[in-house]
Structures are given as structure tokens and as C-alpha cells.
Amino acid sequence: MQITEIYKSLQGESTYAGLVCVFVRLTGCNLRCTWCDSQYTFYGGHQASPEEVLDEVLALSPNGGLVEITGGEPMLQERELVPLMERLLEHRFTVLLETSGERPLGRVPTAVVKVVDVKCPDSGEGGTFRLDNLEVLSRRDEIKFVLSTRADYEFARDFTARHQLSEKVNAVLFSPAFRKDASGARNSSHCLLDPQDLADWMIADGVPARLSLQLHKFIWDPAMKGV
Numbered sequence: 001m002q003i004t005e006i007y008k009s010l011q012g013e014s015t016y017a018g019l020v021c022v023f024v025r026l027t028g029c030n031l032r033c034t035w036c037d038s039q040y041t042f043y044g045g046h047q048a049s050p051e052e053v054l055d056e057v058l059a060l061s062p063n064g065g066l067v068e069i070t071g072g073e074p075m076l077q078e079r080e081l082v083p084l085m086e087r088l089l090e091h092r093f094t095v096l097l098e099t100s101g102e103r104p105l106g107r108v109p110t111a112v113v114k115v116v117d118v119k120c121p122d123s124g125e126g127g128t129f130r131l132d133n134l135e136v137l138s139r140r141d142e143i144k145f146v147l148s149t150r151a152d153y154e155f156a157r158d159f160t161a162r163h164q165l166s167e168k169v170n171a172v173l174f175s176p177a178f179r180k181d182a183s184g185a186r187n188s189s190h191c192l193l194d195p196q197d198l199a200d201w202m203i204a205d206g207v208p209a210r211l212s213l214q215l216h217k218f219i220w221d222p223a224m225k226g227v
């Protein structure tokens with residue numbers, strides 16, 4: 001597998017936010033979201049076998065707990081990733097998989113919590129979500145919309161209603177995008193969409209979704225990597 005980094009921090013953007021978590025960040029992505037803050041994962045990294053990755057995770061968290069597979073787009077390495085996720089489950093980890101939803105998710109073990117992005121129009125990658133992935137999502141999983149404009153919000157609101165997402169998954173997350181070059185102040189001034197505007201719209205429309213803020217960007221400098 002091609003790995004960018006493995007580290008321990010706090011989970012930042014799902015219903016697991018705030019919990020101690022080991023992150024396995026895989027290298028490579030086939031999308032190019034306009035606000036992507038993970039461009040450093042597109043190239044480079046180092047080779048490791050699934051067993052070597054498992055050993056590194058166990059060294060950071062010997063007693064199990066939470067581990068998140070992220071990227072980049074981890075499902076580009078599905079052939080080795082699926083066995084790795086199976087091994088982590090055998091070791092009683094709760095496994096989260098952050099994925100764009102552009103790759104087929106049918107081979108992901110059902111015990112893995114899938115946190116799946118649906119890309120909105122102003123991400124520059126709208127329309128990449130595979131609708132047939134909705135068939136493999138369960139009440140364990142979460143769907144996330146990263147929003148940078150009112151148009152993105154309306155897309156997410158309407159997609160959530162049309163596909164009755166709140167009845168399919170554990171949580172539907174509406175998350176304001178951060179400026180990709182954000183650094184310094186740890187507050188919402190770096191959000192492309194003001195969380196207060198988003199909150200007002202969600203309340204007015206009674207959207208069955210959860211406003212989600214990227215917790216780690218309010219704890220550490222938003223430019224900091226490995227947190």
C-alpha cells in the first residue's frame with residue numbers, strides 16, 4: 001500500500017468527533033476538489049504491506065479503539081485496503097472509512113463505518129457520487145456534504161430529501177468547507193460558508209441533518225498536518 005502518514009489524534013468530523021483515533025492516511029486521489037486541504041497526499045508517501053500498517057496502528061493503540069482510514073481516496077487501493085480493514089476488525093478496532101463515494105463500496109466489510117462524501121457542485125467535483133452506493137449504506141454509516149456556497153446547501157438539502165438519507169444512515173452531516181490555505185486563527189473566519197448562515201438555513205428548512213464543524217481546525221492551527 002502507498003501510505004502518506006499514520007498518527008494518533010482526535011477524530012474531527014463525524015458523529016465520532018472528539019474521540020481519540022489513529023489515522024491511516026493513504027496516498028493518491030482521483031478527484032481535485034477546489035477547497036481540498038489534503039493535496040499533500042496526492043503524491044509521494046511510502047510503501048507498506050497491510051500487516052506493516054496493522055503493526056503501526058497497534059503500536060499507537062495497543063488496546064484497540066478507533067481507527068480511521070482516510071486519504072486522498074483510500075478506495076483507490078481497495079485490493080490491499082479490504083484485507084487491512086478485515087485485520088483491524090479482527091483486532092476489535094472500530095474502523096471508520098472516509099471516502100468520496102466515487103468508488104464502488106460494495107466490497108467494504110459491513111462492520112466498517114463508512115463516512116461517505118457526496119460532492120457538491122462548487123467543489124468542482126459535483127456529479128461524481130455513485131448512486132448505487134446508496135444501496136450498500138446502512139444505519140451504521142454516515143453521509144457528508146462539504147458546503148462552500150448557498151447553491152451547495154440547496155443541492156445537499158434537496159439530495160437529502162430526494163433520497164431520504166436520514167432514514168438510510170446514522171447521520172447526514174452538513175459541513176462548511178475551510179479555505180485550503182487557512183492558517184493562524186482557530187475560528188470560523190476560515191470557513192468558506194459562514195456556519196451561522198448554514199445554521200439559519202437548516203433551522204428555516206428543518207433539514208434532517210447535523211451541522212458538523214471540522215473540530216481539529218478549532219483546536220489546532222488549521223494549517224497543521226498530522227492532527
Ligand code: SF4
Pocket residue numbers: 029030031032033035036037038039071072073100
Ligand atoms: S476527494 Fe478528498 S482528497 Fe480528493 S481532492 Fe477531494 S477533498 Fe481532496
